[in-house]
Amino acid sequence: MTLGERFETALAFAANRHAEQRRKGTEIPYIAHLLSVCALVLDAGGDEDEAIAALLHDAVEDQAATLEEVRANFGERVAGVVDECSDTDEEPKPEWLVRKQEYIARLPRMTRSAQLVTAADKLHNAQAIAAELAERGESVWGKFNGGRDGTLWYYRSVAEGLTLTPASLLTALRRTVAELERSAGVGVR
Numbered sequence: 001m002t003l004g005e006r007f008e009t010a011l012a013f014a015a016n017r018h019a020e021q022r023r024k025g026t027e028i029p030y031i032a033h034l035l036s037v038c039a040l041v042l043d044a045g046g047d048e049d050e051a052i053a054a055l056l057h058d059a060v061e062d063q064a065a066t067l068e069e070v071r072a073n074f075g076e077r078v079a080g081v082v083d084e085c086s087d088t089d090e091e092p093k094p095e096w097l098v099r100k101q102e103y104i105a106r107l108p109r110m111t112r113s114a115q116l117v118t119a120a121d122k123l124h125n126a127q128a129i130a131a132e133l134a135e136r137g138e139s140v141w142g143k144f145n146g147g148r149d150g151t152l153w154y155y156r157s158v159a160e161g162l163t164l165t166p167a168s169l170l171t172a173l174r175r176t177v178a179e180l181e182r183s184a185g186v187g188v189r
Helices: 005-017 031-043 048-056 067-074 076-085 096-109 112-143 147-161 167-183
Strands: none
Touching: 005 031, 005 048, 005 067, 031 048, 031 112, 048 067, 048 076, 048 112, 067 076, 076 112, 096 147, 112 147, 112 167, 147 167
């Protein structure tokens, strides 16, 4: 597969929209996360629309763009995946636990493309948390709205709720979440 001009445009769009954003509690430019998610999607066999959706998966949720902008620039399929991957576009955002419970409940109805992007997103996030936990220890949990227990519950629930994701990506996500739980001192199933 060749990535074309639409992909290049999406990369520039994402870089521009998230230019001032950093990974939570770090100085890492947010685009690093988007590039990592995109790479995971492509490595799992994703197509150009799925790679573009990976670059834009947080654009609407983080209020960097509207769904209409995504649709106008990148098409209905990309906009649909971005919409499925967003836990909300409401401002102010509903309470954290409510948003996460509703997102988890939607997982079985998500398209294969949205599950692919979701799995890649959560895998990269879980890997980043594990690395930071090893480096900084328990203080890492303070930057998450759900704290340690809520964050681990959320990632475990997502890993268990995905069904259409390529097996290799789903296995990596589940393994990483289990390792994260072990590192956090939580009993693993």
